[in-house]
Amino acid sequence: MAGSALRRLMAEYKQLTLNPPEGIIAGPVNEENFFEWEALIMGPENTCFEGGVFPARLAFPPDYPLNPPKMKFTCELFHPNIYPDGRVCISILHAPGDDPMGYESSAERWSPVQSVEKILLSVVSMLAEPNDESAANVDAAKTWRENRMKFEEIAAKTVRKSLGI
Amino acid sequence: MADDFQFDPELNYDEATLEQQRQIEKDIADAQPLISDRIGLDQVIKEYTAGEDQVFVRKIEEMKSTYKCVRKTRADGNCFFRAYGYACFENFLTDKADYKRFHEVCDKTKDDLITLGFPQFTIEDFHTNFMEAVTKLETIDQEELISMFNDQGLSDYLVVYLRLIVSGLLQKEHEFYANFIEGYATVKDFCGHEVEPMGKESDHIHITALTQALGVPVQVLYMDHSEGSKCNLHVFPEDSKPSITLLYRPGHYDVLYS
Numbered sequence: 001m002a003g004s005a006l007r008r009l010m011a012e013y014k015q016l017t018l019n020p021p022e023g024i025i026a027g028p029v030n031e032e033n034f035f036e037w038e039a040l041i042m043g044p045e046n047t048c049f050e051g052g053v054f055p056a057r058l059a060f061p062p063d064y065p066l067n068p069p070k071m072k073f074t075c076e077l078f079h080p081n082i083y084p085d086g087r088v089c090i091s092i093l094h095a096p097g098d099d100p101m102g103y104e105s106s107a108e109r110w111s112p113v114q115s116v117e118k119i120l121l122s123v124v125s126m127l128a129e130p131n132d133e134s135a136a137n138v139d140a141a142k143t144w145r146e147n148r149m150k151f152e153e154i155a156a157k158t159v160r161k162s163l164g165i
Numbered sequence: 166m167a168d169d170f171q172f173d174p175e176l177n178y179d180e181a182t183l184e185q186q187r188q189i190e191k192d193i194a195d196a197q198p199l200i201s202d203r204i205g206l207d208q209v210i211k212e213y214t215a216g217e218d219q220v221f222v223r224k225i226e227e228m229k230s231t232y233k234c235v236r237k238t239r240a241d242g243n244c245f246f247r248a249y250g251y252a253c254f255e256n257f258l259t260d261k262a263d264y265k266r267f268h269e270v271c272d273k274t275k276d277d278l279i280t281l282g283f284p285q286f287t288i289e290d291f292h293t294n295f296m297e298a299v300t301k302l303e304t305i306d307q308e309e310l311i312s313m314f315n316d317q318g319l320s321d322y323l324v325v326y327l328r329l330i331v332s333g334l335l336q337k338e339h340e341f342y343a344n345f346i347e348g349y350a351t352v353k354d355f356c357g358h359e360v361e362p363m364g365k366e367s368d369h370i371h372i373t374a375l376t377q378a379l380g381v382p383v384q385v386l387y388m389d390h391s392e393g394s395k396c397n398l399h400v401f402p403e404d405s406k407p408s409i410t411l412l413y414r415p416g417h418y419d420v421l422y423s
Contacts, residue, residue: 004294004318004319004321005318008290012286015286063317063318065287065290066321066325066363095362095363108357109357109362111357111361112287112291112325112363113284113287113288113291113329113361114284114287115284115287
């Protein structure tokens with residue numbers, strides 16, 4: 001089973017290295033194990049996360065791409081769709097039917113034709129446009145909705161922290 | 166039972182439900198091969214003689230006048246695709262008359278899917294694996310085909326691609342197929358939820374689309390609890406003479422041989 005997953009992950013890694021999408025770097029933590037990746041995601045321009053560089057880990061199941069990886073930020077990130085422990089909660093990381101957050105049925109789900117690149121691009125959009133309808137961090141969702149200025153202050157702090165300033 | 170239930174706020178019930186579902190899937194996977202060897206109908210009948218199900222016993226007895234055995238598929242929600250795919254490939258091992266056309270049709274599906282807006286990079290991954298399998302039909306024997314379909318990684322790749330072919334055809338002819346979908350706003354939406362995801366069961370619309378896309382007809386013998394001793398035979402498409410037959414029992418497809 002892991003044979004096709006490994007082949008696919010190697011191909012995706014190659015593709016991401018040859019044509020890296022803007023603001024994203026991703027690859028295996030070490031080349032001995034293609035099932036654990038780390039990624040660096042730049043905060044999207046013209047958002048309160050602009051300028052930040054946020055590290056994350058992706059853990060792939062042995063039957064990838066039939067099932068999606070799990071993704072977790074390894075830095076602090078106060079955001080409605082990221083659990084306080086860093087786990088990312090967006091629809092593309094869930095197969096249809098596997099529905100802990102009750103996403104809208106039209107939201108894009110995981111399917112084997114998706115890819116790491118697609119996930120990371122969705123995460124960039126998520127940073128730019130939080131979805132407070134399905135909150136993983138209720139506190140962050142509430143702040144985003146009711147006190148945008150405070151949310152942006154916290155984000156600015158996170159950005160500085162991510163750069164080690 | 167319900168009175169004993171105490172909600173535990175510390176417990177993640179979604180995770181617990183998913184875990185239970187995974188365990189059931191694993192139990193099924195351990196007990197059933199993806200594609201079995203041929204099993205005689207006398208053996209199949211034993212599943213019902215012990216119980217009260219005299220309707221199925223009668224229907225299988227009647228079936229024996231035309232059919233001899235079945236090849237079972239794992240009950241994982243992909244059984245139609247796996248049964249059809251296997252039977253279709255198996256036929257090409259011995260009957261090469263239609264093989265060249267089939268190879269060309271399969272090959273062309275990639276461009277259709279990319280034109281429809283599917284991501285090229287991942288479509289190519291599935292298409293390449295699928296075409297490797299189709300090309301191998303020229304040289305391999307039955308035993309190799311069985312092990313190909315029982316190699317979970319490869320077997321699932323084939324199922325994924327068959328699902329994509331169905332999705333591609335439905336979307337290409339969405340104006341027609343929009344009349345047959347219920348509960349979804351668009352054919353694309355239907356495909357995203359009921360066709361492309363692994364483990365989603367198949368209905369008439371999937372069968373119609375796949376046989377149309379590949380040009381390989383199929384007949385399905387439906388065994389249910391209706392009256393009489395004969396099962397209903399449905400031919401897809403209606404005016405064709407299929408060389409592959411599937412047996413449908415409520416919720417499940419196997420391959421049927423005469």
